Amino acid sequence: MRRAAAALLLFGLGTTVLMAKPKIQIQSKPDFNYAGLQTWAWNPGGPGDVKIWVTKDSKSEPVKRQYEPVLMKAVEDELTKIGLAKASGAAPDFLVTYYMLVTVGSSEHYAGQFLPNVTEWGLPPFTAQTTALSVYPMGTLVLDVASPDVDHVVWRAVAQAEIDLDKTEAQRAVRIKNVVHDILAKLPRKNKK
DSSP, X not given: OHHXXXXXXXXXXXXXXXXXXXXXXXXXOTTSOGGGOOEEEEOTTOSEEEEEEXXXXXXXXXXXXXXXXXXXXXXXXXXXXXXOEEOOSSOOSEEEEEEEEEEEEEEEEETTTTSOSOGGGOOOOOOOOEEEEEEEEEEEEEEEEEETTTTEEEEEEEEEEEOOTTSOHHHHHHHHHHHHHHHHTTSOOSOOO
C-alpha cells in the first residue's frame, strides 16, 4: 500500500514538472519611454541566433532553419495583437532580437536533502549521496527590445523550460507560440509611475 502511494505521489510530481510553464524572467530599463512604442523592426544585423550545445556533434543550423520561421512569425503575430505595427519605410521605435539556446539541464536530489541539520531528529550522521539524478535538454529563449538610435537593450525577457523529446514538431511549434505569447504579454505599454 505504501509503495503504491509513493509511486502515485512520484508520478504526480513528475507530471506537474513536465506540465509546468516555462520560467520567465524580465529585465527592463525603468526610465525608458515604453508609452512611445508604436512601430518595431527586426534587428538589421539579423533577427537572432540559435545555439545548440548538447553534445560535441550538435549542429545549430538545422534547428535554426526549422524553428526561426516559427519563432519570427509568433513574435510578429503577438506584437500585432498588442497593437504594435511592423515599421515599413520609416525608422522603427524599437528593434527586436531573439536568441535561442538548447543545452543540458539537470536536477538532483541527495539523501537527507530536506531534513534539518539538527540532532533532535534522532538520525545518525550520514554522507550525502545522490539518490536521484535527471538529465534533460533545456531550452532558453531570449527576446530583446532595443532602442534603435543607440542600439541599447531596454527590455529583455528570458524563458527557460525543459524540452520534451516525445513531442512532435507541430507540438513544439505550438509551445514556441505559447511561450512567445507569455513573454510579450509582459512587455510594458505604459511608463511606470
